[in-house]
Amino acid sequence: MSARSDLIDTTIKRFISDNANDVTGAAVISIDGTLLGSSMAPDVNPERVGAIAATMMGVTFRVVNDLKIGKAEEAIIRADNGYLLVVPISPQIILSITLRLNANLGLARMEARDVVKALASIG
Amino acid sequence: MATKTTARPTLGDYMSLICFHYLRQGTEDIAGRAAIVAAGRNRGSDLCESLGLNGATSDGAVMTEKLYDALGEAGTRLCLVDSVTQQPDGSYEVHIHEGACTAGVQSAVPYCAFTMGVFVGAISAMTNTRMLGREQTCEAMNGKECVYLIEPV
Numbered sequence: 001m002s003a004r005s006d007l008i009d010t011t012i013k014r015f016i017s018d019n020a021n022d023v024t025g026a027a028v029i030s031i032d033g034t035l036l037g038s039s040m041a042p043d044v045n046p047e048r049v050g051a052i053a054a055t056m057m058g059v060t061f062r063v064v065n066d067l068k069i070g071k072a073e074e075a076i077i078r079a080d081n082g083y084l085l086v087v088p089i090s091p092q093i094i095l096s097i098t099l100r101l102n103a104n105l106g107l108a109r110m111e112a113r114d115v116v117k118a119l120a121s122i123g
Numbered sequence: 124m125a126t127k128t129t130a131r132p133t134l135g136d137y138m139s140l141i142c143f144h145y146l147r148q149g150t151e152d153i154a155g156r157a158a159i160v161a162a163g164r165n166r167g168s169d170l171c172e173s174l175g176l177n178g179a180t181s182d183g184a185v186m187t188e189k190l191y192d193a194l195g196e197a198g199t200r201l202c203l204v205d206s207v208t209q210q211p212d213g214s215y216e217v218h219i220h221e222g223a224c225t226a227g228v229q230s231a232v233p234y235c236a237f238t239m240g241v242f243v244g245a246i247s248a249m250t251n252t253r254m255l256g257r258e259q260t261c262e263a264m265n266g267k268e269c270v271y272l273i274e275p276v
Contacts, residue, residue, distance in 0.1 A: 005276055032236070033157035033164075034243070034255045036276055051161035058155020 007122050008037030015115040022103035022111075024082065027096045028089070028119060029054050036093065053086050053096035060086070074109070087112055089119050137200065140226050147224065147237060156236050160256075163240020164247070170194075171248035178251040183209040186249060194241070202238055205268065207246070214274035215254075217242050225263040233258035239271045246273050 012026045016039055027038035033051035040046050060075040077084040083099040085108070095116055099108055130136075151159050170193055171177055180186065186207040194201040202222040209215055222238045233239075235258050243256040253276045260270040 002275065030255060031155075031157065032160040032240075032256075034160075034276065035253065036255075051157055051164075054157030055154050055161070058157050059153065061155065062153065 004122060005037055008119065009039070011115065011118050011122065012037055012039050015111070015118075019108065019111050022099050022108045023097055024100060025098040026115075027053065029094050029096060031057070031092050031094060040098070049096065053084070054094060056084075057086050057088065057094045074112075076105075085109065085112060087116055089116050093119070095119060140223060143223055144226075144228070151236065159236035160240040160243070163237040163242075164244035166237075167241040167244025167246070168248045169244075170241070171245050176245075177248050179249055181209060181250045183207040183215060186215070186246065190242070190245060201241060202269075207242075212274070213252075214272055215246050217246075217271040217273060218268050219271075220262065220268045222262060222269050225261060225269060228263040229265075230261070230263035232264070233261040233269075234263035235261060235269050235271070238269070242271055243273055 008028050012028065016023050016026055025038070025040035025044065027040060027046055027050055028036045029050040030036060031054055033054035035046050035050040038046040038050070040049065056075055056077075057072070060072045064070065064072040072088065075086045080101070082101050083103065083105065085097045085099060087095045087097070089095050095112065097108070097112055099105070147159060171179075174189065174193065176189060183206070187204055190207065191204040192198055195203050200223070202219040205218040205220060207215055207217050219238065219242075222235055224235045224238045228234055239256045239258055243254050247254040254273045255276050256271050256273045258269065258271050260266040260268060262269050
């Protein structure tokens with residue numbers, strides 16, 4: 001793995017470890033769906049999740065643009081056993097985070113903003 | 124043809140680029156580029172698996188030959204593969220022309236989302252290395268060919 005890839009993986013793992021009560025997994029993905037780094041449950045296919053999360057962000061950008069409601073900041077899906085949060089890191093890279101159902105969503109979103117800044121500095 | 128099927132006894136395996144472009148552009152307009160690139164990656168990966176090429180080579184010349192046969196005039200006619208060349212840093216430079224994505228298309232930005240995805244998937248599969256693709260030159264931007272840089276993540 002490249003130094004950049006190692007840094008991404010280390011940053012993701014630290015984020016999950018620091019927020020273990022809320023966060024169950026995370027992935028950094030290019031806007032065309034290529035996985036750049038991830039730490040997810042073993043029964044999840046990270047490549048597939050990467051493509052889906054990037055598509056979810058693509059749809060979000062289009063909805064926001066067509067409805068003329070400003071700039072997309074995040075997309076959230078709530079399921080009966082957790083959440084998926086997708087946040088842009090840069091115009092070319094996004095962060096996907098899975099959260100427990102009982103997660104403190106407000107706190108997790110603040111923590112997500114911090115890790116987005118850290119990941120953005122990796123480039 | 125390399126992928127001859129009996130699914131359509133009258134019409135055979137091929138359809139018009141017109142329909143392909145509606146499918147591709149319509150999907151991209153709604154869902155963005157990722158869905159198209161992902162479809163291409165899956166195609167490239169599955170193609171290599173079907174040809175027994177998973178983890179089989181990192182040699183650009185071998186890739187050129189295999190992908191020319193599979194995707195070119197005697198294959199599925201996605202594009203004509205001119206060369207796949209391994210660079211010293213482990214990346215690959217791919218040169219193609221007559222790509223299905225760009226046929227008859229004028230664009231201000233690179234337009235080979237599906238075709239490039241196929242090469243990302245195929246080269247990832249052949250080298251057992253996760254790859255990321257960037258299009259450097261595109262026929263849709265009046266280039267004479269399409270050139271992709273496919274590099275390890």
